[in-house]
Amino acid sequence: MADDNTASATRGPRETVVVGDREYVLLGTAHVSAESAREVRAEIDSGDYQRVAIELCAPRHQTLTGDDQLADLDLFRVLREGKAGMVAASLAIGAYQQRLADQLGIEPGAEMRAAITASQSHELPLDLIDREIGVTLKRVYRQIPWWQRLSMLGGLVGSLLSREKITAEDIEQLKDGDILESTFKEFAAQSSDLHAALIDERDRYMAASLLATDAPAGRTLVVVGAGHLKGLANHLRQGFDNPATVRGELSTVPRGARWLKWIPWAVVAVVLVGFAIGFWRSPALGGQLVLEWVIINGALSALGAAAALAHPLTVVTAFVAAPLTSLNPTVGAGMVTAAAELWLRKPRVGDFAMLRGNVKSVRGWFRNRVSRTLLIFLFSTLGSAAATYIAGFRIVGQLFG
Template sequence: MTIEPTQSPSEPEINSGEDFVHIDEPRPTTGDISLSDSIVNVEKEDAEEEEEFKDSDSVVTGGDDEAGGSIDIGGGEAECSSEKMKVELPEELAKSVVILTCESTGKGGSCDVYLIGTAHVSKESCREVEAIVSFLKPEVVFVELCSSRLSVLKPQNLKVPTMSDMIESWKQKQNTFGILYGWFLAKIASQLEVFPGAEFRVAYEQAMKYGGQVILGDRPVQITLKRTWAKMPLWHKVKFIYSFLFQAVFLPSPEDLNKMLKEMDNLDMVTLVIQEMSKEFPSLMDTLVHERDQYMASSLLRVASEHSSVVAVIGRGHIQGIKKNWKQPITMKDLMEIPSDQSVFTVKRIISSVAIAVAGTAIFTGILLARRR
């Protein structure tokens, strides 16, 4: 199921051309360091002022890549004030929200940060995000995305990659872990009929309605995946690939998956999977969860220190980590480094192992199906 944007006279339109946004090569900034590594300006129409703007390509303004940072994808000045943000959320909305504060150069000298914990593949999370952002109308909406995942904000159809799709991605030198990870999420999403990260698109659409800024604050996914893959021993890589294939083949039914989501009070589906797999592969929690907790806590604090009101839409599994690292000294450069992979002939060995794993899974599945008949 795709989430179609709400059509209304006041909703801004995106000047997309062939793609969702046009991103040019980064160019160095001048003067003070920008809040973000790069800024993607999304052109839109302001229906309330009944004024047409001339279309133009969006531009990415580069910053300090080594330091890491957030990415501003545009929006206007939010129609809100620091006083309005002091209003308490209704009880039914407050249950999924954690509030942090910090000093700020914005209005009032401080910023209230509302953390919304989501389940990533949940219709209920989408409804909560829509209601909270619409109610608070914050100056900034911070989402758990990076520039490489901007496509999440575009309407898409649920599609589980085929084996040929995955092979083609590998030929294009995409990260092996990323290919499998994306396939696994797509399998879960197809069962639940909701696109992974749909709550981010909902948050974006709500912010665009009233002119709020949307900032991408997660670590670049390529760095996260490369750090994850590089830190795994060769044997763990082989074992990991087989485990992913096996679990994806034997996913629970949609009813069981929805029941699991309702029973998870403090975790999202993705983090739950990572936690379970980290029992076999300890490095997963460090690179996929803990390091990103630190990265997002730092980038979120940086954003909040220059604004008066922020709503952050993140997975529930990151809430406690961001609270723990809030206002703590974090060296972003360390989180952006990619360790060297010391394995010899790693790719050839893993490809051979994948072939064996796929064949073994297919044979095992065929035996089970034959017995059921």
């Protein structure tokens, strides 16, 4: 096995790795750089390659090629399967990348689109080697502690609220990083677990994808964000005993700690026991505890729905449903409020078609019926969750304080 590392002032960073009878030319790009797109196109047009591989997964490839599955998004299914948060996070990341691209007047993922179209015109096989973004976000979520999950959410929100202008020079500096990592730049450097899931694991996954490909001998152009260049090259040089097994392991989502699943049930048990003790001591005290539970749960969940600009009847639904759903952890208040919103204001075809464009701005999230429903689900759920613990502590305080 041999390797070569070359770069020049007029070319993006690159490395060449030879594995047996295959040669991989790793080209580091910036995901929102017009110069990177031109370089990718020129490389493929040179006729020096028999295959092209790109840092995309199937869903992201579909988005770039116009076959966007958002048009067929089943919101009820997304909510029922607990994927609302992941869909919202994916939209926020895409919006951040689009905002960067808009400031320079180019399309996001221009270099990947250039690789797709150029490989098609030269009739070259195209390999999608990156891990699905949904799996990456889930692994990030599972592998970092709860306080870093809050920071992750803050990074997504901050990427939407920020209005800082990005210069062309700043964009080119993304060649030293990764688009996902840059979204969470405020804290990614301080979290080894986050960095591992966002960068290191994907380096291994992409290397395993390349080595697992049943491709004949020849030269492959591998187009990746430059933040992956060194890690990917190192893993290719080291190799794997079984690349397919490595991909499988990195595609699984770790299970959450079992004891965490029992916390909501424990809180419900405490609340119900508190009600029983209250009524045993005095019907007036028991009634007061139940009333406070209803008001606190209903008000905070309704406040969350209202903050997401829900329909007035959806806000009322949140107030009525939250006190009940909080006593049954298998049904969340957000599921009820989102269902009510979908019934009252069903998304139109145009909402799905304009979704990616709308979520580039905060106002757009609230204007589009699809994204607004996701916000209603999340906000009313957070309001109900906070209310459950607040009311629970009040019940314990009044009984034993």
